[in-house]
Amino acid sequence: MTKDIRDLDLTELSEELKTLGQPSFRAKQIWQWLWQKGARSFDEMTNLSKDLRSVLADNFTFHKTEIITSQYSNDGTIKVVFELHDGNKIEGVLIPSMSRTTACVSSQVGCSLDCKFCATGYLKRSRNLTAAEIFDQVWQINELAEKHHGKRLDNIVYMGMGEPLLNYANVLRSVNIITSAEGLGMSPTRLTLSTAGIAKMIVKLADDGVRTNLALSLHSANNAKRSAIMPINDSNNLEMLAESLAYWYDKTGNRPTLEYTVIAGVNDGVEEEKELATFARKFPSKINLIEYNPITLADYQPTSRLDAFADSLIAKKLIVNVRRSRGKDIDAACGQLALKS
Numbered sequence: 001m002t003k004d005i006r007d008l009d010l011t012e013l014s015e016e017l018k019t020l021g022q023p024s025f026r027a028k029q030i031w032q033w034l035w036q037k038g039a040r041s042f043d044e045m046t047n048l049s050k051d052l053r054s055v056l057a058d059n060f061t062f063h064k065t066e067i068i069t070s071q072y073s074n075d076g077t078i079k080v081v082f083e084l085h086d087g088n089k090i091e092g093v094l095i096p097s098m099s100r101t102t103a104c105v106s107s108q109v110g111c112s113l114d115c116k117f118c119a120t121g122y123l124k125r126s127r128n129l130t131a132a133e134i135f136d137q138v139w140q141i142n143e144l145a146e147k148h149h150g151k152r153l154d155n156i157v158y159m160g161m162g163e164p165l166l167n168y169a170n171v172l173r174s175v176n177i178i179t180s181a182e183g184l185g186m187s188p189t190r191l192t193l194s195t196a197g198i199a200k201m202i203v204k205l206a207d208d209g210v211r212t213n214l215a216l217s218l219h220s221a222n223n224a225k226r227s228a229i230m231p232i233n234d235s236n237n238l239e240m241l242a243e244s245l246a247y248w249y250d251k252t253g254n255r256p257t258l259e260y261t262v263i264a265g266v267n268d269g270v271e272e273e274k275e276l277a278t279f280a281r282k283f284p285s286k287i288n289l290i291e292y293n294p295i296t297l298a299d300y301q302p303t304s305r306l307d308a309f310a311d312s313l314i315a316k317k318l319i320v321n322v323r324r325s326r327g328k329d330i331d332a333a334c335g336q337l338a339l340k341s
């Protein structure tokens, strides 16, 4: 089986081209087509001769990611289903707002972590995405942003399907391609990796010098309650997460964000406000309170205490943002990605 050309790094690509008798500058030329011009086939590489394009087609595969469905919310959010070369499907979302234009991208097909409030958690994880498949989501969601909103993406969140830190190498490679001068050249501060909480991988991110933003899907600051909605907490409890996030802050100087979806009767009481405040003070952090979006697979409801919950944390001098849902009418909001369309 031939290799997918986009699985190669620049050195490997140069080596492969050398064995095909090509001069070294060709690797850079092809690299630009792959990662700066978003080519989806060898035929698009018009500054290469037809002969070279056919040599490439004979020696490499070029796996494509195609949009097969798009849904448009009345708030401007667009959710798309991508079909991968092997027939697997994933979802990505464009979320335009006054202040920024965000792509929410997936990192795995399905998810193995079974968070009870999340529709993706009810899909079996079938495989990790490659860096190219993550890049393709960014590229095509940017095209949608330009076409429908006249703006380029300026924010990318790895908050779609899957746990990014369980697909560490490919996620990091995609971050490098998106942020490097030889790729899309975006600032790493425009990217956010969101994790359900894999403590040792948070430490690894800090040690590897990754300078994106980091968000922890917290949703409860009490071990027993968190384990009940996020089974990953059994092996990565709050103490381990606090330690790893403190380490992240020490290494990067960047406050992690604590994502907290407020669910009626689950984590929205006065007791939970106190638990969250205590946890958030263990290291410099900021809190995003997220309105819950019901899914048919689980019997949870949004709270009526969202504002009260926020006010109490603000009164405790914590940094708090309230995130109202976007794209709810098309099941594109946080926790709703389930390949239903």
Ligand code: SF4
Pocket: 111, 112, 113, 114, 115, 118, 119, 120, 121, 122, 160, 161, 162, 163, 196, 217, 335
């Ligand atoms: S919230 Fe994230 S980690 Fe949890 S099941 Fe959903 S996609 Fe997986």
